[in-house]
Structures are given as C-alpha cells and as structure tokens.
Amino acid sequence: MPMKKSQFSLFLLDRQHRIEALALAPYACKSQGADRTRIHPEAPHPYRKSFSRDRDRIIHSRAFRRLKHKRQVFLTNVGDHYRTRLTHTMEVSQLSRTIARALGLNEDLTEAIALGHDLGHTPFGHLGEAILDLILRGKFSDRPGFPHGDAGGFKHNYQSLRVVDELEFRYEFAGLNLTAPVREGILKHTRLKRNRIHYPNLHTANLNFEHDVALTLEGQVVAIADEIAQRTHDLEDGMRAGLVETDEVRKLELVLKIEEELKLKPLLQKSDYLYRNRLIHGLINFLVSDVIDVAIDEIARFYEEEKRFEQFDREILHFGEGVDPLQKQLNKFIYERIIWREEVRKFDDPAREVILYLYQAYNDNPELLPDVVQQGIARAEDDGLRARIICDHIAGMTDPFAVSELKRLQDEGYLKPNFDIDALQLDWMR
Numbered sequence: 001m002p003m004k005k006s007q008f009s010l011f012l013l014d015r016q017h018r019i020e021a022l023a024l025a026p027y028a029c030k031s032q033g034a035d036r037t038r039i040h041p042e043a044p045h046p047y048r049k050s051f052s053r054d055r056d057r058i059i060h061s062r063a064f065r066r067l068k069h070k071r072q073v074f075l076t077n078v079g080d081h082y083r084t085r086l087t088h089t090m091e092v093s094q095l096s097r098t099i100a101r102a103l104g105l106n107e108d109l110t111e112a113i114a115l116g117h118d119l120g121h122t123p124f125g126h127l128g129e130a131i132l133d134l135i136l137r138g139k140f141s142d143r144p145g146f147p148h149g150d151a152g153g154f155k156h157n158y159q160s161l162r163v164v165d166e167l168e169f170r171y172e173f174a175g176l177n178l179t180a181p182v183r184e185g186i187l188k189h190t191r192l193k194r195n196r197i198h199y200p201n202l203h204t205a206n207l208n209f210e211h212d213v214a215l216t217l218e219g220q221v222v223a224i225a226d227e228i229a230q231r232t233h234d235l236e237d238g239m240r241a242g243l244v245e246t247d248e249v250r251k252l253e254l255v256l257k258i259e260e261e262l263k264l265k266p267l268l269q270k271s272d273y274l275y276r277n278r279l280i281h282g283l284i285n286f287l288v289s290d291v292i293d294v295a296i297d298e299i300a301r302f303y304e305e306e307k308r309f310e311q312f313d314r315e316i317l318h319f320g321e322g323v324d325p326l327q328k329q330l331n332k333f334i335y336e337r338i339i340w341r342e343e344v345r346k347f348d349d350p351a352r353e354v355i356l357y358l359y360q361a362y363n364d365n366p367e368l369l370p371d372v373v374q375q376g377i378a379r380a381e382d383d384g385l386r387a388r389i390i391c392d393h394i395a396g397m398t399d400p401f402a403v404s405e406l407k408r409l410q411d412e413g414y415l416k417p418n419f420d421i422d423a424l425q426l427d428w429m430r
Contacts, residue, residue, distance in 0.1 A: 012047050020049070025104030027299055027309035029181050029216040037180035037206050039165065040173045050179050051108035055115060057176045063119040063163050064089075069398035071125035073234055073339060074241065082237050085125075088229060089118050095225040095288060099317075100218060102292050103299075109218040112178070113185030117222055120159025122395045123402040124351040129156050131355045132391045136384075140356065145363040151384030152198035159395055161187045165203055167392055169372065180206035185219030188212070189226055200385055213315050217295070220317040228287045231330055236280045238338035246272055249279075252333055254326040258282040290323045354406050355394060361409045362390045368414065369393060 017032040024030065034050035035042060045053050058064055067086035074082040083091075093114035100110040122128030133154040140146040161183060165175040184207045192212060208215045214223065238244050246268070249255050259265060262282045267275040298316040303309060319327055338344065362369055366377050373393050380386040397405065410421045 013044065016049055024106055027217060028105045029109055029218055030106065031108065034179040034181060038177045039203055040177045042177060049108060051106060051112050051182065054178045054182045055108060055112035057178065058112060058116045061168050061170070061176060063168060063396065064115065066396065066398050067118065069400055070121055070123060071399055073125065073237055073344060081240065083233050085118055085121050088233065089115060091233060092117065092222065092226050092229045095228055096222045099221045099225060099288060099292060103217065103295055105218050105221065109181055109216065110221055112182045113219055113222045114225065116164060116182065116186045117160060117189040117226065118156065119163045120156040120395065122156065123397045123399045127348050127351055128355060129154060131352050132395060135359060136387060136391060143360065145360060147384060147387045149384065151387050152200065153196055154391060155193060155197045157187055157190050158197055158199045162199060166201070167396070181216050181219065183207060185214045185216065185222055188214040188219055189223045200388065211313050215311050215313055217312055217316060220312065220315065224291050224317045228284065231327060231334065232280050232283045234334050234338060235330070236276065238334065239276050243341055243343060244337050246275065248337065252330055254283065254330050255279065258286055287323070287327060290320050291317055294318060294320045354402050357406055357415060358394055358402065359390055361414050362393065365414055368409070
C-alpha cells in the first residue's frame with residue numbers, strides 16, 4: 001500500500017531526527033521534542049526541525065531586518081565598511097557555527113540563538129540602551145510625564161526575549177513562539193543582572209532563570225562568540241577609522257603573540273591594510289581555537305564529575321587561563337582607545353536628546369503611536385507598563401528613523417515651542 005503524504009512527511013522528519021542523533025555529539029541539544037517547549041502549542045512542521053523553524057522565523061522578522069540600520073560602534077552613515085548591528089549579528093552567527101561544528105553541537109540551534117541575540121538592541125547602540133534604562137528606572141523623574149519609580153530598567157538581552165515573545169506580530173499569537181533552548185540562549189548571551197532588571201510578563205518557564213549561563217552548550221557558544229566578534233571587529237573598525245595606529249596595537253601582548261606566530265612583521269613594510277587583515281584573521285583563529293580546546297577539557301571534566309551530558313549549569317565555554325588576561329587587556333584597550341574616544345562619542349548627547357524628546361512626545365500624545373502600540377497602552381495596568389510600551393516602540397527604531405521621526409514631530413508641532421531641533425546638529429544622520 002502506498003504511503004500517504006502525511007505519513008511520508010512524518011517519515012522524513014523522523015529520519016532527520018535519527019540522522020541528528022547519530023551525527024551530533026552526545027552532549028549536543030537535540031531537536032526532537034523541542035516543539036513541546038513553545039509558549040503556545042504548535043504541531044511540528046512536516047519537514048523542518050524545531051530549531052531550523054526558529055531560525056527561519058527570526059530571519060523573517062521585522063526586528064531582524066531593522067538591525068541593518070542600527071549602530072554597532074560607529075554610526076551607520078559613517079562608512080560602508082564599518083559594522084552595523086546586522087553585520088555584527090551575522091559575524092557572531094558565523095563564529096558560533098564554526099565552534100559548534102568543531103564540537104559536534106547542534107548548528108541549527110546555535111545559529112538561531114546567534115541570529116536572535118541582538119534583536120532587542122536600540123537605536124544608537126549601547127547609548128540608546130543606557131538612556132532607556134535610565135528612563136525605566138525613574139532617573140528622569142524631574143521631566144513631566146517620565147516615570148517616577150523604578151519600572152524595571154532596560155537591558156537588550158531581556159528586550160530581545162521580549163521581542164520574540166511579545167512584540168513581533170506575524171502569527172495568530174504574540175511573538176515568534178520560539179522553543180525554550182533558543183529563548184534561553186538569547187536571554188543569557190550576556191549577564192542577567194537579576195537584582196536590577198525586572199521585566200513584566202517575562203516567560204521564564206524552561207529558561208533555567210536561576211542560572212547565569214545557558215544550560216545548553218549551544219547557548220554558551222553564542223555568548224563567547226559574541227565576545228570574540230566584539231573584540232576583533234571593533235579593533236578592526238577602530239584601526240580602519242584611524243583612531244588607533246598600528247604601532248599602538250602592536251604593544252598589546254595578544255597582538256605580539258599573533259604577529260610572531262604568523263610572522264606578520266614583514267607585512268608592515270608592504271601594507272598596513274594587509275597587516276590589519278591578517279592580524280584580525282589571526283586573532284579570530286587564535287581565540288576560537290582556544291575556546292574549543294578549553295571546551296573539550298571542560299566537557300570531559302563535567303561528565304567525570306556529574307555523570308551527565310546535559311544541563312550544563314556552569315560555564316563550559318570560556319577562554320583559557322593563559323589567554324583570558326590577554327583578551328581582557330585587548331578589551332580594555334578597545335574601550336579606552338576606540339569606544340570611549342571623543343570622535344566616536346561626540347554624537348552621544350544629540351542621540352540622547354532624540355530618545356528623550358521622542359519619549360516625551362509619545363507620552364504626551366499617544367495618538368502619534370501605531371494602533372497596536374496604542375492598544376497596548378490602553379490595556380496597561382500601571383504607569384510603569386505604559387512607560388515600557390513607549391520604550392518598546394523607541395527601542396525598535398533604527399538610527400535614521402528615530403531622527404526622521406523627531407523631525408516629523410517638530411514639523412507637525414508636537415514638541416515644545418522652545419524646542420530647537422537645529423541645536424542638536426542632526427545632519428550626521430541624513
């Protein structure tokens with residue numbers, strides 16, 4: 001008797017699960033059964049595994065598309081070759097998949113976490129995140145309409161989870177309805193700060209919220225890959241922008257180590273461009289290799305002590321003892337010589353005012369907000385949740401849209417009469 005189409009689909013999906021069980025390491029997180037961890041019950045897809053489905057939902061989301069016009073370190077209009085939040089995300093995904101493949105982990109799960117980890121980032125990079133956090137902790141209570149009490153603060157990893165759980169609208173339910181392993185990895189790609197950050201309606205079931213690290217190795221891979229991407233690519237962008245000279249960079253122990261191993265010194269006589277490219281490539285390879293070597297030892301030690309290959313409730317993916325101080329020295333150098341430089345931060349004050357004036361205008365005139373946001377405000381049970389919903393809307397904006405929106409509100413008379421938009425010198429975002 002010929003097999004029915006529905007039976008054949010189940011056969012194909014079961015075959016994928018059996019291949020996955022054979023191909024992946026025993027400590028990898030498997031797809032089978034993951035659909036049961038979604039917030040809203042859904043039947044399995046006929047031919048896509050759970051984590052593949054999650055990855056695809058993230059890629060097709062509006063929040064993912066907006067990352068291309070959100071600041072990483074340099075403003076998005078500075079040049080074509082500097083990282084944006086989207087290219088950073090793609091680089092984290094690539095590094096994560098490299099590590100996952102080397103360790104026999106689930107690449108679908110790793111990729112889904114990596115592509116979703118920064119969906120909650122704000123316009124203007126970490127500056128925007130800091131301002132929204134101050135608003136939601138009552139630090140601008142001297143301004144009319146701003147929260148007076150602590151409404152829970154703002155942090156981009158929590159916001160990323162809020163985006164995939166609540167704010168995206170593509171289906172008959174709120175959010176993307178991702179599986180718990182993906183959601184946990186997104187939330188824990190950076191520190192939780194439980195004592196200070198409190199989000200409303202946070203769905204923490206199956207997220208092992210009491211633990212700082214993701215309990216899947218795939219989640220831990222993305223967290224360390226994010227750090228490697230930041231160290232190496234922020235350094236490359238800073239060198240390209242001329243904020244740091246090659247001679248300065250060569251004083252770092254880690255750089256000297258790479259230069260010696262790859263014999264890069266002769267390249268200095270030929271081309272700074274070639275030297276920089278080979279250096280960044282060498283740094284990435286060195287740091288990724290170190291993490292993989294450490295992970296192999298840590299996984300074996302964990303199994304020896306715990307007699308299990310799951311629920312990794314301590315940090316398995318980290319830098320080795322000899323490498324960790326070197327990468328910390330590199331990170332300190334990047335912050336002091338690139339990220340905190342006046343040339344990078346000179347637009348922070350105008351960007352800060354853009355966010356504050358947008359909040360003020362939306363709070364005073366909620367009819368300016370999209371219908372779905374207005375509906376959320378109407379249902380808000382208290383002023384803190386109302387403030388967060390306004391901040392949700394601002395957080396989703398791209399850098400240029402935030403500026404153009406402020407200009408529109410000024411033109412239409414929704415800002416205070418004495419507001420001088422020209423004083424903010426926003427031409428840099430045209």
